[in-house]
Amino acid sequence: MRAAAATEFGLPRLLAGVRRDGLPLNLGMHHRLHGPLPSARGLIELVTASGLRGRGGAGFPAGKKLAAVASARKRPVVVANGAEGEPVSSKDKRLLHRAPHLVLDGAALAAAALGARDVFVALDSTAGEELGAVGNALEERRDRGLRWHLSVVPPGFVTGEETALVAALEGREAKPAFTPPRPFERGLRGAPTLVQNVETLADVALVARHGPEWFRALGTHDEPGSALFTVSGAVGRPGVYEAALGTPLQALIAQAGGVRGVPGACLVGGFFGSWLEPFAAQSLRLLDAELGREGAALGAGAIVVLPAAACGLDQTARVVRYLADESAGQCGPCVHGLAALAGAVETVAAGRADSRPAALRWLRQIRGRGACRHPDGVVRFVESSLDVFASEIELHLQGRCSGRRGEFLLTTRRA
Amino acid sequence: MKRTVRVNPIACNGSGLCAELLPERVTLDDWGYPIIDPRPLTPDLEEHAERAAAACPTLAFLLRDK
Numbered sequence: 314m315r316a317a318a319a320t321e322f323g324l325p326r327l328l329a330g331v332r333r334d335g336l337p338l339n340l341g342m343h344h345r346l347h348g349p350l351p352s353a354r355g356l357i358e359l360v361t362a363s364g365l366r367g368r369g370g371a372g373f374p375a376g377k378k379l380a381a382v383a384s385a386r387k388r389p390v391v392v393a394n395g396a397e398g399e400p401v402s403s404k405d406k407r408l409l410h411r412a413p414h415l416v417l418d419g420a421a422l423a424a425a426a427l428g429a430r431d432v433f434v435a436l437d438s439t440a441g442e443e444l445g446a447v448g449n450a451l452e453e454r455r456d457r458g459l460r461w462h463l464s465v466v467p468p469g470f471v472t473g474e475e476t477a478l479v480a481a482l483e484g485r486e487a488k489p490a491f492t493p494p495r496p497f498e499r500g501l502r503g504a505p506t507l508v509q510n511v512e513t514l515a516d517v518a519l520v521a522r523h524g525p526e527w528f529r530a531l532g533t534h535d536e537p538g539s540a541l542f543t544v545s546g547a548v549g550r551p552g553v554y555e556a557a558l559g560t561p562l563q564a565l566i567a568q569a570g571g572v573r574g575v576p577g578a579c580l581v582g583g584f585f586g587s588w589l590e591p592f593a594a595q596s597l598r599l600l601d602a603e604l605g606r607e608g609a610a611l612g613a614g615a616i617v618v619l620p621a622a623a624c625g626l627d628q629t630a631r632v633v634r635y636l637a638d639e640s641a642g643q644c645g646p647c648v649h650g651l652a653a654l655a656g657a658v659e660t661v662a663a664g665r666a667d668s669r670p671a672a673l674r675w676l677r678q679i680r681g682r683g684a685c686r687h688p689d690g691v692v693r694f695v696e697s698s699l700d701v702f703a704s705e706i707e708l709h710l711q712g713r714c715s716g717r718r719g720e721f722l723l724t725t726r727r728a
Numbered sequence: 729m730k731r732t733v734r735v736n737p738i739a740c741n742g743s744g745l746c747a748e749l750l751p752e753r754v755t756l757d758d759w760g761y762p763i764i765d766p767r768p769l770t771p772d773l774e775e776h777a778e779r780a781a782a783a784c785p786t787l788a789f790l791l792r793d794k
Contacts, residue, residue, distance in 0.1 A: 645759055645760075649759035650759065679757075683737055
């Protein structure tokens with residue numbers, strides 16, 4: 314069935330028809346907008362052909378992941394990953410709250426394609442209205458042959474990492490595991506497990522309805538489709554926005570009401586992302602291929618515009634300490650290395666000493682040394698900070714600061 | 729058959745024995761945890777690598793077939 318205008322080639326797709334009153338789309342509204350749940354026949358091939366890449370941050374090809382789980386010999390399980398632990402990202406929560414059935418459709422389709430019976434929807438315990446929305450949505454649905462589990466896991470920056478999430482769902486501490494095996498081989502209670510970000514699953518639901526060519530009408534060949542972005546900081550209307558991949562950052566920021574005042578720097582990709590010069594950043598397009606040339610990546614699509622009045626170096630010091638504290642505490646290089654790095658950034662931010670040589674040495678030592686990518690994300694963030702805030706560091710070493718203290722403290726608490 | 733060295737960083741407690749037994753492939757970071765040279769082991773290093781694996785108190789030092 315060809316669905317309504319909301320699903321023509323343009324935008325919005327994921328946020329199509331979301332209600333102005335801020336209430337979730339119920340099952341009836343969802344069906345009127347998107348049409349009924351399609352068949353899962355050929356789903357893996359369709360998703361592979363669509364070129365959809367995971368929207369949880371790592372960008373792994375969704376079709377490849379589905380195929381890997383499908384090739385296992387045991388009955389798989391599906392986990393819809395809504396444990397969005399990144400403090401400057403709220404797009405997964407927003408999607409789950411406003412369009413829960415689109416996410417659940419994707420999970421149900423993946424389960425049908427894989428022959429899975431158990432589907433877990435994982436949210437962390439900071440979840441508020443989206444927990445209720447998903448609970449209500451599950452009560453409305455009649456998915457034959459599926460057992461839904463709405464699971465609330467402890468909050469934490471690393472909880473959404475797939476091996477940590479599997480551990481949390483098993484009732485163990487939400488800590489990453491040494492791999493292999495990855496969850497697609499042996500995950501939840503030993504079963505091959507598809508852990509897929511909720512936005513990715515919503516895209517799966519759209520691809521199943523409209524096909525890969527429709528999906529590829531937006532974005533580029535290597536990075537097709539649209540994505541959700543959380544835009545915060547010095548913009549007119551901070552919030553969650555949908556944009557085609559390849560959209561100029563400037564256009565996304567314009568959607569969010571434009572820059573308010575004078576921008577100091579732009580953080581692209583959240584706390585595992587990179588600071589960019591605000592004017593250089595704005596001309597970049599939202600593509601890993603383009604951001605990669607600046608050492609940046611889209612990650613889970615969190616964008617923060619830092620006002621010039623806020624000191625980027627002070628913000629960075631806060632975030633690095635937060636990320637060091639959020640280490641799962643398992644791997645020596647992460648435990649000791651991130652704490653040392655946080656100390657070095659704090660030292661230079663306080664203007665006590667030029668700790669950059671030590672920081673550079675540790676950045677080289679830490680990269681690639683954890684069981685998960687947590688230390689690598691912090692390394693990227695600190696490297697870009699030392700680069701973009703180089704002149705700010707000189708100021709601090711002279712006992713000065715370009716910002717006003719206390720101005721715009723980058724949140725390190727989940728929204 | 730080429731073999732490489734890998735460390736399970738969760739299991740590793742930084743005893744440093746591997747760096748003593750296989751300095752050709754293992755150095756220690758500022759906190760005493762091993763940094764591994766990913767190049768395959770040459771035949772003359774095989775025996776030293778096996779000794780390092782056997783000596784590791786947490787069995788974190790792993791030899792993998794490439």
